[in-house]
Amino acid sequence: MRRAVDLARRGPAHGPNPRVGCVILAGDTPGAPAEQGAPGGRGETQRAVLGEGWHRGAGTSHAEVAALADARGRGADVRGATAVVTLEPCDHTGRTGPCSIALLEAGIGRVVISVPDPNVAATGGADRLRSAGVDVVEGLLEEQGIEVLGAWFPALERGRPFVTLKLASSLDGRVAAADGTSRWITSDVARAHAHRLRAEVDAIAVGTGTVLADDPSLTARTASGELTEHQPLRVVVGLRDVPSGARLHGPGGELVHVRTHDPAEVLAVLAAREVRHLLVEGGPRLAAAFLRAGLVDEVHAYVAPVLLGSGLTAVADLGITTIADAVRLVPREVVHLGPDILLVATPTTNVPRTGLPGTAETKEK
Numbered sequence: 001m002r003r004a005v006d007l008a009r010r011g012p013a014h015g016p017n018p019r020v021g022c023v024i025l026a027g028d029t030p031g032a033p034a035e036q037g038a039p040g041g042r043g044e045t046q047r048a049v050l051g052e053g054w055h056r057g058a059g060t061s062h063a064e065v066a067a068l069a070d071a072r073g074r075g076a077d078v079r080g081a082t083a084v085v086t087l088e089p090c091d092h093t094g095r096t097g098p099c100s101i102a103l104l105e106a107g108i109g110r111v112v113i114s115v116p117d118p119n120v121a122a123t124g125g126a127d128r129l130r131s132a133g134v135d136v137v138e139g140l141l142e143e144q145g146i147e148v149l150g151a152w153f154p155a156l157e158r159g160r161p162f163v164t165l166k167l168a169s170s171l172d173g174r175v176a177a178a179d180g181t182s183r184w185i186t187s188d189v190a191r192a193h194a195h196r197l198r199a200e201v202d203a204i205a206v207g208t209g210t211v212l213a214d215d216p217s218l219t220a221r222t223a224s225g226e227l228t229e230h231q232p233l234r235v236v237v238g239l240r241d242v243p244s245g246a247r248l249h250g251p252g253g254e255l256v257h258v259r260t261h262d263p264a265e266v267l268a269v270l271a272a273r274e275v276r277h278l279l280v281e282g283g284p285r286l287a288a289a290f291l292r293a294g295l296v297d298e299v300h301a302y303v304a305p306v307l308l309g310s311g312l313t314a315v316a317d318l319g320i321t322t323i324a325d326a327v328r329l330v331p332r333e334v335v336h337l338g339p340d341i342l343l344v345a346t347p348t349t350n351v352p353r354t355g356l357p358g359t360a361e362t363k364e365k
């Protein structure tokens with residue numbers, strides 16, 4: 001399963017489909033092909049790997065089908081073999097056919113699964129395999145399996161995109177000076193880090209206030225300034241128009257203007273477009289609206305050793321008048337980025353049961 005998790009990581013973090021890995025192992029059931037290989041170092045039997053696969057994104061083969069194809073390419077007989085897969089095989093026909101059927105048709109005798117599929121449209125693969133007489137085991141290394149699924153898992157569980165709120169502020173929590181200038185508070189190292197996250201999400205949102213003040217392009221760029229291959233949707237929230245000459249009309253992801261003040265409506269619009277991970281980049285009023293609605297799953301706070309003393313704060317009024325009502329967050333990771341610090345934290349109302357995207361948590365069961 002550790003190998004399957006590593007294979008899953010090769011898939012793209014963005015897109016509507018999950019990152020999944022699969023390894024097909026020889027002989028695990030009566031009548032299976034003879035076992036090969038040497039015993040493992042910890043009392044485990046080392047079984048020959050017949051095939052490996054991972055999912056490369058929507059519209060391409062699922063990991064199980066890719067692993068079966070790999071085994072076929074190696075001339076391996078997979079009848080009675082074990083498929084070790086990080087996510088429950090799907091049982092529905094979407095852009096590709098059901099993996100449960102592909103495994104049954106290949107004669108797989110045993111399926112070991114890390115994470116049950118939270119997707120109501122696709123779940124049922126384990127039950128179908130069991131009722132066809134396949135030995136099915138679930139829950140192996142489930143924390144690692146969930147961690148590699150990133151934003152996809154909580155997005156499917158919650159029925160809406162996973163929301164990361166990015167703040168980039170001075171030491172005294174400000175995102176712009178009194179005259180409105182804000183470029184740049186954080187260092188180029190911190191900004192390059194933020195661009196890597198942009199390249200992994202499905203959509204980036206800002207309010208119209210930020211569009212009018214900063215004229216951002218909201219693209220994901222490499223260190224040398226080129227656009228990365230994947231460009232997230234560019235989402236503007238608010239009633240005012242985006243000026244016709246705005247950079248948002250230039251090269252980059254599709255521009256989606258959601259004329260609302262309701263964060264839940266924004267998420268519904270994006271969920272309908274199969275967005276799993278939304279990065280909210282401010283400004284202060286949009287950040288406050290998502291926090292007030294309880295729709296922030298994770299905060300990425302870049303803090304620079306800069307003092308401004310006046311100017312807009314990173315988050316506008318949350319309606320909090322006393323310290324007992326403060327929004328408290330659970331810190332998950334602290335990263336040093338040149339002179340700056342990135343704090344990854346989770347609002348206590350949204351503490352998940354395991355690791356989240358952007359964190360280094362990979363505890364083993």
Ligand SMILES: NC(=O)c1ccc[n+]([C@@H]2O[C@H](COP(=O)([O-])OP(=O)(O)OC[C@H]3O[C@@H](n4cnc5c(N)ncnc54)[C@H](OP(=O)(O)O)[C@@H]3O)[C@@H](O)[C@H]2O)c1
Nearest residue numbers: 168175182207208209210238239240261282283285286289
């Ligand atoms: N350092 C940073 O990381 C950073 C990041 C972003 C922005 N900024 C700075 O933030 C400043 C802009 O601040 P801002 O607060 O005006 O930006 P904003 O939050 O991007 O935009 C505010 C506008 O969003 C719309 N809106 C959407 N949902 C809303 C809601 N629920 N409640 C209220 N308004 C909502 C409203 O516009 P409509 O009237 O059009 O409906 C509102 O005027 C700029 O100076 C910019 O440089 C800094």
